[in-house]
């Protein structure tokens with residue numbers, strides 16, 4: 176089955192995608208914890224679900240198979256082995272102590288796969304416990320989480336990335352998101368659908384988040400380096416994709432360490448084989464270092480000497496690596512202020528369903544007009560509630576399978 180999954184570009188016809196429908200984990204957000212949990216507001220959950228269902232429907236209408244993370248998790252948790260892994264991972268946190276940790280690990284084993292999946296995604300508050308009482312439960316504030324909720328599961332883009340037929344389990348930088356990859360790792364390791372799919376990277380490696388990884392063309396990756404992906408993270412990923420023969424060039428692209436530009440896909444996304452929608456306020460300053468293999472001395476990823484080129488303008492370095500004349504830039508908005516507003520609202524964060532067909536938030540009127548003028552069909556979706564977590568159609572989707580691009 177392994178060869179049935181995978182993706183070698185951002186724009187090949189999308190066949191299968193992994194989404195997460197907003198669920199009870201969003202009910203955990205309060206004005207006191209939303210910053211820490213990386214949300215800019217408190218979403219209206221039923222409306223967020225409606226918007227998300229419409230997003231999924233728009234994908235299905237174009238022939239895309241939609242997989243839901245929680246469905247896969249529940250199916251995965253039917254295996255004893257997987258349950259055991261999931262429970263020991265979530266109860267091994269040092270903040271629990273032996274009394275509570277021991278209680279939770281027993282109590283979780285008694286749950287059905289469905290209930291266990293809810294606990295793993297929505298978390299548990301101290302005042303919801305019905306056992307395991309002791310020093311830890313007495314001293315922790317009642318509204319503290321003993322198992323953290325994962326509201327950012329919505330952004331399936333970040334916790335795994337398919338690169339050709341391999342899936343990279345990422346290593347998330349923000350404490351609020353770290354546990355997400357325990358779940359994606361488990362699904363890819365244990366769910367029968369993915370049996371035999373080779374994995375790379377992993378949560379125990381240097382930080383890399385999927386929102387930073389763009390498959391510019393077969394064999395060419397651009398990786399943002401900023402708040403979420405570290406310099407060491409991109410080096411590790413480059414070593415691994417080179418060793419597995421998944422790419423010949425990795426472009427390391429420094430981006431500002433700010434909330435507005437947390438991932439590379441907040442400033443640019445591909446909408447055609449040679450077109451990229453880009454935030455004009457950074458377009459001129461965006462640079463890239465092309466990383467290639469200088470020498471291989473053995474079979475492992477540490478047996479590589481990497482060649483790191485000096486910084487070049489991003490569009491120039493990208494076109495060179497992609498072996499095309501020009502990577503055409505489509506600007507977000509018409510003027511710097513509109514651009515800034517629409518970039519913040521994920522105008523750059525489009526999801527291509529095929530070359531020249533992209534899903535975008537309807538609110539980014541000027542960017543969408545510019546996309547249409549450039550010959551891109553825009554499938555507009557509502558995102559008033561979904562956007563409060565600062566993510567657009569690309570962040571909310573992990574392409575599992577895209578048709579390979581036709582060879583030229």
Ligand SMILES: NC(=[NH2+])NCCC[C@H](N)C(=O)O
Nearest residue numbers: 213330386438564565566570
């Ligand atoms: N690929 C993306 N741009 N993802 C957006 C993730 C947003 C999420 N609230 C976070 O801060 O992590």
